[in-house]
Amino acid sequence: MSYFVYILINNIVPISIMIAIGAVMYRAFHLDIKTLSKLNFYVFSPAIVFVKLYESEMNLSVILQVLLFFALFFSLLFAVIEIYIRIRKMQRGMRIAMRNSVIFYNSANYALPLNQTVFGGNAYTLSIQIIIMIMQNLIPNTYGIYTLNAHKSTWKATMKTILSLPVIYAIPIAVLLRYFHLPVPSSIHLPLTYLSNAFMATALLTLGVQLGGMKWEFHFSNVAVSNILRLIAGPLLGFLVVWMLGITGLTAQALVLSCAVPTSLSSVLLAIEYENEPEFSSQAVFTSTLFSMFTIPVVIYFVGFL
Template sequence: MIADILLEVVLPIFVLIGFGVIMQYAFKLDLYTLAKINFYYITPAAVFMSMYESEMSPQLLGTVSLFYFLYILILYGISSLIAWRKKYSRGMKAAFTNSLILDNSGNYGLPVNALAFKGDPLAGSVQALIMSFQSLLTFTYGVISIQGAKSNGLYKQAFIGFLKMPVPYALVLGLLLHALALPLPVFISQPLVYAHQSMVAIALLTLGAQIIKYPLRLNRLDVYLSVLLRLLVAPAVGITIVLLLDMKGIAAQALIIASGMPVGVNSSILAEEYQNEPDFAAQTVLISTILNIITITALISLAQYIA
């Protein structure tokens, strides 16, 4: 089973990431444009179609929301305790917490889900919902934690950033049209389908091009602590919550796998944008993504056994 997961799910993902790395070395891709295409077209289209074709009941929607709330709350508590024990500065605490709670559920998590579940609509809907929650968290807590609650215009800036995000609108619109059972005209649905189908390749190529921006350094113990929490403790928390909520089947498996994503690129982007521990943030993204080859393979296998 593990060999099948490695060959059919994990290796295709890292082959695409590798192509992104090679293309970045060879052609110096315009990462700004790639990121915009992903953020404003590919990902919203994938989220919309996942919600529009969703098989998620209102009860499951509430359960997934509860899972995510508990999951983030526990991870925040763990990171705050460690930051207090290690006497981190305010800036380092923000960077450390972001590395734990802001994972790569978008341009990595969505492709992993699509390959692991072979495009299952219910699994895709669960992952799309988690990714949407992550986007909200990034542009609210993620920004606030780095800027500091007393910065001038902070809350206004965070709110404006939230309103500019296309993913929440795609999520709500997809759910609304699904609930109303409204058919989409072909001239609208077909471009969305094309974008959704391209999501795996484009997102992973972009990720590969992004992560080689960061030089690999192996001398920061705080980085290893963050990666350990992200790749091992976070999935353990996710599994525990799934069991406590007595979830079973595809949705439970999708949540378990979603809890094992590497550190999100957004944590590094925020760190660079506000010059808050950018080296630490970059290293957690790079190292956790590399080591995720091992951990996500094991987690996919474990999810099938547990749920």
């Protein structure tokens, strides 16, 4: 019950307030969703990836183990959603949006504070979550953009779009600086920290603006399936993978918990930026965040047995 109350007060309520502010701002001033989307893609997202990666402390063996887990988990999750969308014979746009709503999950502004709460600020479990966060920032900005552009652009043009994203360069630069223990000048690190801290607020306001401008023709069946696959199938596959790999203890607990969080704002930002089912994507993020209040405590209870 304490986890339920904590998640409600410290995750759901603050997130809902930010989303509501965005919706009200749209109704009052008709904010430009495209401008907000570009700020997230080109400014705030690469900043948070760089700062979190540069400031984290990660052991090579842990990194390799987490990456192996993520590769297997992501492949299984992708296979499950692929089976569903093929059975339903969805059109291309909805197929991509449905897939993104399941495989892209909120590993940053939801999973990081959740990880620190559940594990009492443990630096080791935080490092695990940061690795997952990095992968969950990299894939939407590469694979996610490729799938949305492949049918309407040449391979060369699509790659040009991907390579124009700052996050692609933020990751290797942060890794190299971290590996060689090179300090970032305070005149650069400070503004990056400010931008990193602005990511969550701007992303949630963007979601609120999108929701505020929607007609709310609810995609009930698709949203429900998306939520089930993200919030229930996700952690179940996480349990399966740690069992397959023989991972136990804190590592297993942190990895499974990372699989249980709601749909990422990245799916909404991609949908808005490339005009692909933004209403469905926004509804999937909003409802999965809301229902995670009930599913996350259950996952937390069961990871205690790992």
